[in-house]
Amino acid sequence: NAGVMQNPRHLVRRRGQEARLRCSPMKGHSHVYWYRQLPEEGLKFMVYLQKENIIDESGMPKERFSAEFPKEGPSILRIQQVVRGDSAAYFCASSPQHKGPYEQYFGPGTRLTVT
Amino acid sequence: DQQVKQNSPSLSVQEGRISILNCDYTNSMFDYFLWYKKYPAEGPTFLISISSIKDKNEDGRFTVFLNKSAKHLSLHIVPSQPGDSAVYFCAASGDKIIFGKGTRLHILP
Numbered sequence: 001n002a003g004v005m006q007n008p009r010h011l012v013r014r015r016g017q018e019a020r021l022r023c024s025p026m027k028g029h030s031h032v033y034w035y036r037q038l039p040e041e042g043l044k045f046m047v048y049l050q051k052e053n054i055i056d057e058s059g060m061p062k063e064r065f066s067a068e069f070p071k072e073g074p075s076i077l078r079i080q081q082v083v084r085g086d087s088a089a090y091f092c093a094s095s096p097q098h099k100g101p102y103e104q105y106f107g108p109g110t111r112l113t114v115t
Numbered sequence: 116d117q118q119v120k121q122n123s124p125s126l127s128v129q130e131g132r133i134s135i136l137n138c139d140y141t142n143s144m145f146d147y148f149l150w151y152k153k154y155p156a157e158g159p160t161f162l163i164s165i166s167s168i169k170d171k172n173e174d175g176r177f178t179v180f181l182n183k184s185a186k187h188l189s190l191h192i193v194p195s196q197p198g199d200s201a202v203y204f205c206a207a208s209g210d211k212i213i214f215g216k217g218t219r220l221h222i223l224p
Contacts, residue, residue, distance in 0.1 A: 004158070006158075033212075035214075041216060042121075042204060042214045042215055042216035042217050043159070043204065043214040044214075045211055045212070045213065045214075048211060056210075056211060091158050091159070093158075101146075101147045101164065101166055101208070102147075102208070103149060103161045103164065104161075104212060105161065106151075106158035106159045106160070107158050108156075108157055108158045109156075109157070109158050111156075
């Protein structure tokens with residue numbers, strides 16, 4: 001009965017490189033959410049996906065960031081040409097539904113450090 | 116503009132006493148409210164929730180109160196224990212879940 005899995009747990013990238021963060025939702029969950037937490041800040045919503053569809057990307061920066069949730073495999077958050085300001089903890093959450101009362105279950109996060 | 120506000124960045128409470136964490140929201144369309152607890156280097160874990168049609172929900176040592184007219188909710192932990200030391204996030208659900216910035220709770224021995 002595995003929870004939400006994220007890998008890697010820690011990722012170090014130099015400025016200009018690409019970062020790929022992976023998230024496998026809980027079994028039976030078809031809704032995936034990505035959040036970013038900057039130091040001393042709360043959780044900022046980035047994007048909400050269902051299988052093969054981006055439902056809400058209103059929290060995603062317009063450039064360099066993209067997300068996908070393919071039919072098979074984990075959800076991927078991709079950050080191209082990383083900059084120091086991208087250093088943060090990135091959390092993925094999943095839920096079995098999106099309507100009505102529902103809770104999101106979080107993974108352990110990926111800590112991205114850009115040097 | 117913050118739709119969910121936790122105005123106290125930190126709170127210290129003596130072990131055995133009551134911890135009260137507060138949260139205010141601005142959007143009257145929110146219909147479900149949640150509290151999450153987060154330890155360092157871990158993801159947030161769901162703690163307790165309340166529907167907007169209720170004003171209180173209790174689960175063991177944890178009780179959440181909702182005052183819709185004031186757009187305010189609070190989490191009461193009694194008695195407070197050392198393992199309760201963590202960051203607590205308030206969240207509100209409409210078409211998406213919006214999180215506050217969190218309150219760091221320190222339980223003092």
